Amino acid sequence: MTLRSRAYNELFASARTDGKLTLTNRLVVLAILASVAVAIVGTERAFASENRSAILWAEFGFGVLFLAEYCARLWAVAERPGPESDWAKRSEWARSFFALIDLVVVVITLIPFILAGAPILRLLRLFRLAALLKFGKFSMALKALGSAIVDRRYDLYVTGALALVLLLGGATALYWAEGKVQPEAFGSIPRAMWWSIITLTTVGYGDVSPVTPLGKVLAALVAMGGIGLVAMPTGIIAAAFSDAMQAYREEEARGKDGAMP
Known part of the structure; x- marks a missing residue:
């Protein structure tokens, strides 16, 4: 098994037939919850003023982590079964709903460190919780709900x-x-x-x-x-x-x- 195929099996829960989360995806879920928690407590002025440096470093770390995850998924998705070329598979994945959410979260997490006056955008990282729906049983339940509504x-x-x-x-x-x-x-x-x-x-x-x-x-x-x-x-x-x-x-x-x- 090549490194890319191992990365694909670890990053994409849909590659598993039992729907269970891999160790990598469990760590990603924990990172998502931790980043949301930091975004929430960061709105408390008393706490934020006393721990400003720690919060900024944590937000920067989450931004780098999510960027690395996005790039890894973009690289590994070429292992997805199908006759399409590697870049066609990557393009299709990059246009998917959850991939767009991941990209937006990466941008709004890191852009406050580049542009002045953009810290308010960090609050939009709360939408990263929606990405939890793509993992394992959550994805199956979401598909069942969509089917029920239709x-x-x-x-x-x-x-x-x-x-x-x-x-x-x-x-x-x-x-x-x-x-x-x-x-x-x-x-x-x-x-x-x-x-x-x-x-x-x-x-x-x-x-x-x-x-x-x-x-x-x-x-x-x-x-x-x-x-x-x-x-x-x-x-x-x-x-x-x-x-x-x-x-x-x-x-x-x-x-x-x-x-x-």
Whole structure:
């Protein structure tokens, strides 16, 4: 086995049939979590002022590490099975979603050390957490979720249409019932939309609320409709995701049974 093929097996979890993380990928995951932790605590002024030098060195180290990982993946991906040339495989990988995330993270991690006034870009490194989804079982779960959403897309379209009708209906009803009493909050349908959104999503900030008897009755009806509105897409996606994961487990079990002597 060549050095590049060993690097490919270590860096790309998809090269393993069991979906488990290699030692290298485990270290990368730990580095991702550590870099995010540094970015978070670095926003605390008292801590950052006392440990400025340590934070800067840590951020620079993470930037160099992620750059090395990106270059290693770009080099090793040429070992991916397929008839394409090495550079075609590298080009295809470099244009993939997670590769673009990796590249952006490298740039925004290192650019504050090159350009003045760019430290705020370090906070964007928090999006590096999305890269965890490409590893092992996370990737399989993400594919199952995507498949579940695609399979139930028409159900979700219907739910979205009902949500829009209820949203506009609730805003219109409260505009009619409360518009003259509370013109600042319900003086127009767009203004009443804010109340309708926070009510239907069951957030309920309480910054605006109806005061008339009719408005309270209508608000109660909208609030009860919001309970069902939140439950419908949640149940649809949960059921589809469960079905997709069950199908994956059955396929995995059949593969193991077929591999048994």
